[in-house]
Every structure is written in structure tokens, then in C-alpha cells.
Amino acid sequence: MFRYDLHVHTRYSRDGRCTLLEAVRIARSKGLSGIAITDHDSINGNLEAARLNLKDFVIIPGIEVSSRDGHILGLNVMEPIPPGLPAAETVALIREQGGIAVAAHPFGLGRKIGAVLKAKFDAIEVFNSRTYFGNSLAREFAEKNKLPIVAGSDAHYPDEIGLAGVEVNCKPRVDAVLSSIVQREIAVFGQLLPPFTYLRRAIQKLISR
Numbered sequence: 001m002f003r004y005d006l007h008v009h010t011r012y013s014r015d016g017r018c019t020l021l022e023a024v025r026i027a028r029s030k031g032l033s034g035i036a037i038t039d040h041d042s043i044n045g046n047l048e049a050a051r052l053n054l055k056d057f058v059i060i061p062g063i064e065v066s067s068r069d070g071h072i073l074g075l076n077v078m079e080p081i082p083p084g085l086p087a088a089e090t091v092a093l094i095r096e097q098g099g100i101a102v103a104a105h106p107f108g109l110g111r112k113i114g115a116v117l118k119a120k121f122d123a124i125e126v127f128n129s130r131t132y133f134g135n136s137l138a139r140e141f142a143e144k145n146k147l148p149i150v151a152g153s154d155a156h157y158p159d160e161i162g163l164a165g166v167e168v169n170c171k172p173r174v175d176a177v178l179s180s181i182v183q184r185e186i187a188v189f190g191q192l193l194p195p196f197t198y199l200r201r202a203i204q205k206l207i208s209r
């Protein structure tokens, strides 16, 4: 089985504290076969990853779009997608590029929860390490609507990488991992970021604004 963390932020996110190379190094040290780079409304990490042309490590180019109705992950996305659009339009733009659209932390406390109700997703993020009360609701929603599932750490700091993700048994290639997701040939794993660490980092974020 090969492990992938499908939700990782780098310094290309305003609140990300990790360079791309650092993210790769930590992910490797934790035994991951790859990560999805999902910066807030930015694909700069994907462009950097393409230049690095890493061997033996898979970078799934992604984005976390701040749609009008909530956060949406696009996996296999190389073109920017504007924030602030309705969920359905954002999902359509992700698919146009051959990407898959994932509802990120769809029932997270204090988040907009409209996205899953306003668009049809290719998969639902049922475990997010920074979501303390919404993960089980997300899983119930995915089961009820028979939708594929994914998971990720939502890492904003290096040590959060690999706290959650998916296990697949496929070739180490972006297309193979994505097709395992939509074919439901995956298992999710995950641990929450310790709440105290989350709180400390949330306060740091407020102070640094």
C-alpha cells in the first residue's frame, strides 16, 4: 500500500509555513509516496513542482479554491481558478482541466457549508486533520450520496504533513492515484492535529496579520 496526503499547503498560501522542498522532504521521511499541493487560490506550487521534476515521489498538482459557497479542492489542476465563484461553476472549471473536484472539510465548524449542497462533487474529504467536529458528518454525507472519499492533513506547517491521507495500491502516477479515488479503490487514514497546537497556530496567524 502507498500513502498520499491529498491536502497540503506551502508558502504559496498566505498562511502556509512550509516550502515545497521541505514538504517533499518531510513527506518522504514519513513514508508517503506523494502529496497533493493545494494552496489557497494559487497554483504556483504546482509550477515549482513541475520544474523540480522529482523522481520517485508523486506531486499531484492541486488547488484549494475559495468558492462563494466554501472551500473546494481541485486535484490535477495546472491552470488558476478564480476565487469567489459559485460552487457549481468552480467544479465545472476544475473538470474542464481534467481535474477532480473535492468538497474540502464540507461540514467543518465555522466554515461555509453550502458547497456540497450546491454542486455535484467527484469526491468528499471525509477526514481533515484540522477539522474537529465535521469529519463524521462528511463521511455520513459521502455514504448517503454514494460518493468517493478522500482525506488529507490540511497541513499549514511542516510537521502536520502526513497526519492524514489515503492508501492506494496503484502505480506511482497522478492519473493512477486519481482513478483509484474515483473507482473507490482506496482507504483513508487520519489523525487530528492536537487541538492545542491548532489553537496556538491559529493565534499566531491572527497576530501575524
Ligand SMILES: [Zn+2]
Binding pocket: 064, 071, 104, 105
Ligand atoms: Zn480549507
Ligand SMILES: [Zn+2]
Binding pocket: 007, 009, 038, 064, 154
Ligand atoms: Zn486547506
